[in-house]
Amino acid sequence: MAHDHDHDHDDHGSELSEMQLRVRALETVLTEKGYIDPAAIDVIIEAYETKVGPHIGARVVAKAWSDPAFKRALLEDGSKAVQTLGLLNRVGDHLIAVENTPKLHNMIVCTLCSCYPWEVLGLPPVWYKSAPYRSRAVNDPRGVLGDFGVKLPAGTDIRVWDSTAETRFIVLPMRPAGAEGWSEERLAALVTRDSMIGTGLAKQPSEAA
Amino acid sequence: MDGIHDMGGMHGFGKVEPEPNEPVFHSDWEGRTLAINRAMGYTGVWTIDQTRAGIEQLPPDVYLTSSYYKKWELRLEKLVVALGLAGADELAKGHALRPGKALTRKLVAAEVPNTLTRGSFARPAKAPARFKPGDRVRTKNIHPATHTRLPRYARDKVGIVEALRGCHVFPDVAALGKGEDPQWLYTVLFDGRELWGDSAEPSLKVSIEAFEPYLEPA
Numbered sequence: 026m027a028h029d030h031d032h033d034h035d036d037h038g039s040e041l042s043e044m045q046l047r048v049r050a051l052e053t054v055l056t057e058k059g060y061i062d063p064a065a066i067d068v069i070i071e072a073y074e075t076k077v078g079p080h081i082g083a084r085v086v087a088k089a090w091s092d093p094a095f096k097r098a099l100l101e102d103g104s105k106a107v108q109t110l111g112l113l114n115r116v117g118d119h120l121i122a123v124e125n126t127p128k129l130h131n132m133i134v135c136t137l138c139s140c141y142p143w144e145v146l147g148l149p150p151v152w153y154k155s156a157p158y159r160s161r162a163v164n165d166p167r168g169v170l171g172d173f174g175v176k177l178p179a180g181t182d183i184r185v186w187d188s189t190a191e192t193r194f195i196v197l198p199m200r201p202a203g204a205e206g207w208s209e210e211r212l213a214a215l216v217t218r219d220s221m222i223g224t225g226l227a228k229q230p231s232e233a234a
Numbered sequence: 235m236d237g238i239h240d241m242g243g244m245h246g247f248g249k250v251e252p253e254p255n256e257p258v259f260h261s262d263w264e265g266r267t268l269a270i271n272r273a274m275g276y277t278g279v280w281t282i283d284q285t286r287a288g289i290e291q292l293p294p295d296v297y298l299t300s301s302y303y304k305k306w307e308l309r310l311e312k313l314v315v316a317l318g319l320a321g322a323d324e325l326a327k328g329h330a331l332r333p334g335k336a337l338t339r340k341l342v343a344a345e346v347p348n349t350l351t352r353g354s355f356a357r358p359a360k361a362p363a364r365f366k367p368g369d370r371v372r373t374k375n376i377h378p379a380t381h382t383r384l385p386r387y388a389r390d391k392v393g394i395v396e397a398l399r400g401c402h403v404f405p406d407v408a409a410l411g412k413g414e415d416p417q418w419l420y421t422v423l424f425d426g427r428e429l430w431g432d433s434a435e436p437s438l439k440v441s442i443e444a445f446e447p448y449l450e451p452a
Contacts, residue, residue, distance in 0.1 A: 048263040048307055050328035052270055054320050058334030061273040061341065068346040069269035074258045077350060117352030119399065136242030136385050138286055139302070144352065148268070150256050154302045156247040163242045163387065163440050164430050172250040182437040187242065189383045190419050190443035191355035192399055219252075 078147035081112050082195055083216035087209040090200040100124060117144055119192040125199045130177055132185045132223030133194045134162035140188035142195050173224045196223040203230040235379050238294040243387040264303040271306055276341040276349055279317055283409035287381040288313050357416035359401040364446055369395040372452035381409030384448045392452045393424040404445055418446040
């Protein structure tokens with residue numbers, strides 16, 4: 026993740042964008058002022074590009090599908106239960122897991138900004154932070170699911186959680202049929218990011234790569 | 235504030251458009267903006283609520299037409315200038331023209347793994363919780379010009395306390411840089427019909443995380 030702060034043009038000879046210039050100016054000033062260390066900036070970027078992501082949440086879900094005692098613990102205290110898996114250095118407080126059932130489908134949104142369970146899902150996708158999702162999730166969740174190509178059975182009610190505080194939510198999607206006896210690792214491959222936000226369902230075993 | 239950021243229930247923004255195989259960052263500057271934000275937050279010069287308020291105070295047209303990380307970048311520029319950490323002249327020049335302030339701490343690379351965990355917002359309570367699960371509550375009809383986490387669509391609505399989440403830093407005060415003023419936090423559940431009237435999807439339920447000062451008995 027080396028970043029050359031002193032070169033004034035990119036390697037393709039095109040001009041730097043306005044945002045590249047602004048961010049470079051900001052980083053340079055804050056570095057020269059002694060407030061930030063560019064080496065730390067590099068490590069943060071690398072962590073979000075390569076280490077923290079929805080694969081962590083997928084392991085949590087796969088464990089809950091496989092181990093009833095863990096599932097109970099997860100629904101009781103998400104932070105504490107996820108901590109026991111050792112997937113993360115340390116899990117932040119107030120992580121709340123909510124369970125999908127044939128009768129109830131949970132969906133997570135932050136209408137006011139972009140609150141999202143970074144530690145278990147990584148950084149939120151653009152659509153999660155976008156005006157269409159933030160505006161419609163709370164009053165047209167079935168329509169939003171349609172945008173994702175998801176149609177719930179008529180008998181499934183929808184519950185939307187607006188993340189308006191420092192509590193963070195992860196959806197425990199339903200385990201698909203046909204994956205009996207699968208290892209946690211194979212099960213984790215069925216768990217999509219969107220299924221843990223509530224805008225998708227877990228993959229069917231036939232869809233697994 | 236009753237700003238453009240408070241989008242719950244608004245019409246007209248169109249379809250949600252997921253991007254297949256979306257990259258973590260779409261340009262290098264996005265990652266650097268996120269990381270600069272994290273590193274500056276680490277120094278303790280501002281609270282997360284001050285940063286949220288900073289975004290909300292962007293002009294509505296700028297808010298709607300700027301990408302997510304562009305909003306972060308504009309907010310960062312605004313905050314460092316507002317708090318006297320750097321001058322607008324320095325940002326324009328792209329170099330420091332004066333020495334920096336002495337800050338409490340600085341994020342170094344080796345410490346980064348420890349900062350990937352969110353800090354805890356739980357705080358000791360000053361008084362017992364006023365409500366308990368099962369209580370009917372009405373959200374207040376408040377319209378502060380400053381930061382609040384009670385969305386417009388959920389004001390002056392009757393709901394049921396579903397859970398008590400502990401006592402937390404109160405964003406409405408923390409955003410002003412006036413301390414933490416911890417308050418009890420509840421999950422409050424509303425019927426879709428209470429929020430959206432007859433146009434609500436049948437059986438829809440929506441919850442918000444509501445701080446005790448937002449609530450009164452119903």
